[in-house]
Amino acid sequence: MPDFHRYRVPGGCYFFTVNLLERRGNALLNDRIDLLRDAVRRVRRSRPFTIDAWAVLPDHLHCVWTLPPGDDNFSTRWRLIKTFFVRGLPRTERLSRVRRASGERGIWQRRFWEHAIRDDEDYAAHMDYVHFNPVKHGLAASPADWPYSTFKSCVDRGLYPEDWIGVGNSNLSAGEPGE
Numbered sequence: 526m527p528d529f530h531r532y533r534v535p536g537g538c539y540f541f542t543v544n545l546l547e548r549r550g551n552a553l554l555n556d557r558i559d560l561l562r563d564a565v566r567r568v569r570r571s572r573p574f575t576i577d578a579w580a581v582l583p584d585h586l587h588c589v590w591t592l593p594p595g596d597d598n599f600s601t602r603w604r605l606i607k608t609f610f611v612r613g614l615p616r617t618e619r620l621s622r623v624r625r626a627s628g629e630r631g632i633w634q635r636r637f638w639e640h641a642i643r644d645d646e647d648y649a650a651h652m653d654y655v656h657f658n659p660v661k662h663g664l665a666a667s668p669a670d671w672p673y674s675t676f677k678s679c680v681d682r683g684l685y686p687e688d689w690i691g692v693g694n695s696n697l698s699a700g701e702p703g704e
Contacts, residue, residue: 537642542586555582
């Protein structure tokens with residue numbers, strides 16, 4: 526088994542990519558957005574964090590979070606979000622022998638991709654990546670058209686103009702802005 530370590534910054538700001546296990550043709554996250562939102566709300570009540578940006582696509586999501594001072598435990602938050610989401614779904618997914626033997630569900634990929642935000646430029650690049658992603662995937666003509674993101678709330682906070690279309694962001698690689 527590989528020696529897997531996550532870079533942790535107490536009170537830090539992080540970018541995440543989280544994927545469904547079966548991505549091709551799967552629209553589960555948008556179809557059950559209510560369940561995902563409820564799972565996030567439940568976790569935030571017991572383990573607070575600030576949502577800086579979020580975009581939920583049919584089969585994966587991207588977000589930027591800021592954790593409370595002294596707290597670096599994003600892994601438990603993701604485990605709980607995934608668990609609460611899955612508990613609201615019927616058991617209809619295909620299961621591998623390994624997942625069946627360990628009692629796991631076959632909804633989420635086991636791991637997630639995280640990146641600790643380094644500075645203001647890194648923050649801006651990841652915020653842009655999150656909000657431009659639905660356009661990149663051909664799901665919306667502009668970030669303002671995608672209903673499952675924080676783009677409109679970021680416009681309300683003055684972070685973006687309403688007509689922002691992500692010019693200059695089309696060269697960002699999937700899941701790894703600025704890298």
